[in-house]
Amino acid sequence: MTGTSPRAQVAIANLERICAEELQGQYELEIIDVLEHPQRAEDEKILATPTLIKQLPPPLRRVIGDLSDKAKVLLGLEVRPQSATSPTPRAT
């Protein structure tokens, strides 16, 4: 994300809510400010902010945007909604 923009704050809040609801706190999250670490963005070839990268478990997935659309975030992360029993992300 870029700095402490409102959109970045919204995205973090959204993500933390989704993670709490769907992953029961079983996650690690690293937040990178591309204004401070542009080389990280360069290495990952990131264009849009905010971008959420799911590194583990594979496959690598990316979700861009402020994560306000929960269904899409889950789709992008390949996480089955909580209504199902599996608490961990499922690889397809």
Added chain:
Amino acid sequence: MTSRNAEPLSVEKLRTGISSLDIIAKGGLPKNRTTLISGTAGSGKTVFGIHFLAAGIQLGEPGVFVTFEESVTDVKKNMHSFGWDLAKWEKEGMIAFVDASPDPHIDTVEAGGFDLGALVARVQNAVKKVKATRVTVDSLGAVFSQFSDQSMVRGELFRIASALKGMGVTAVLTAERTDDHGPVARFGVEEFIADNVMILRNALEDETRRRTIEILKFRGCDHQKGEYPFTIIPHGGVIVIPLSAMQLSMKSSDVRISSGNKELDEMCGGGFFRDSVTLLSGATGTGKTLTVAQFLQGGALAGEKCLLLAFEESRDQLVRNAQGWGFDFDAMEKKGTLKVVCDYPDVQGLEDWLVTIQSIINEFKPQRVALDSLSALENVGTVKAFREFVIGLTSFIKHQEITGMFTSTTGSLMGGDSITESHISTLTDSIILLRYVEMFGDMKRGLTVLKMRGSWHDKAIREFTIDKGGMQMGRPFRNVTGILSGSPVHVSPADIERVWRQFDHDVGDRRTPDIAAAPKDPVAAKAKRPKS
């Protein structure tokens, strides 16, 4: 550089280093601004963008290349043929890449609002890293294809453009358009993002491709208007052919040089001017190549370097024919006073020919250039391209103070003219006509100096013969009229006498064809002569 010393409020220009572009842009691209380069597929946008950076690097100005389309590896590979070693420059810290090309291995889902802040941060980072003053973004249209939210992309492009301005760089942004003569760019927003708009065209005309470049707008500063032909060549990149600029800067010389034939020199009032271009027009076999050979021989004798561009005959044929007239081309070539370039006219387009010929001239530095014949080149391109070729070559030759001689073949055997002539006669300084004259069952050859800018010249049509010594000038056709129209009519001496009596003050002068007796002052000579 035009505005550098002007009032500080005016827009400063950045000399791009693409010399021909700087001419039509009147000094270069507006500094610290964004310039949109829009064109259809294959119009040379990426090459232009890279050339802009490469020319900067050669001037010691580092650059950043942002690619949304081709991968960086591909760009490096593709540009190698132009002699631009991007990988080496990258190592030297003269160029940095921002690879924003789509990666097919990464799946991306859009969930909510986003911006291109990361991209801007990366560009800023790259600019800082190499201390870039130039940035090329290739291409804006490809950004749209990477995201589904088009309105977001529109807004973000404005942000990128203003961020580029904030970085203090001069930027070139490329954009696609679907049609050579339609809207400026595909998404209808690109032209509003940039301060300046240039259009590259690659139009198909009469089965040949013709590239042109046009500066559509330069906010707040001057530029040349209209389309200019350009070409893209290996080890050269983008070369614009700026017609108007070349014409403006021509010098003029009053030094006379020999045509290689004493009588012809006399007919021209003492020879050709140093920086003049002479057009030789005649039907096939009237002695055009001979006149050219004579012109080259004359140069070689005077110790000048001569260049012959032959598009009609092979080298062996030329050498053999010249031998027949007593000129030893082989020996002249060995001595280094002559260079003969023979090629098929169709091997490349006219724009490329112009660039090729210019580079040959720059390398060999001749004082005389002969081209045999223009008519052979006429069919290579469109009428417009041909005219531009002739303008370009003529002004280039004059600019270098080279004496030029072009030949042009007329279609009909007797009299007549050709398209070549009607297009270029106003561009050349002198025109010499070679014509067949049919008299009492014999074909004779006639020569006349039709036009000679800034000089007195003989108005008579002189007979000449060709033998082992080359061209032998004979007497004027005094008792024949209608040679130029192709239907010579024999006139009795009494009729001629009667006609010339009407200009009684001039009769004496006219009836003595002795050129040496002509008045020294060409202006006075002209005034005394009747208009014929």
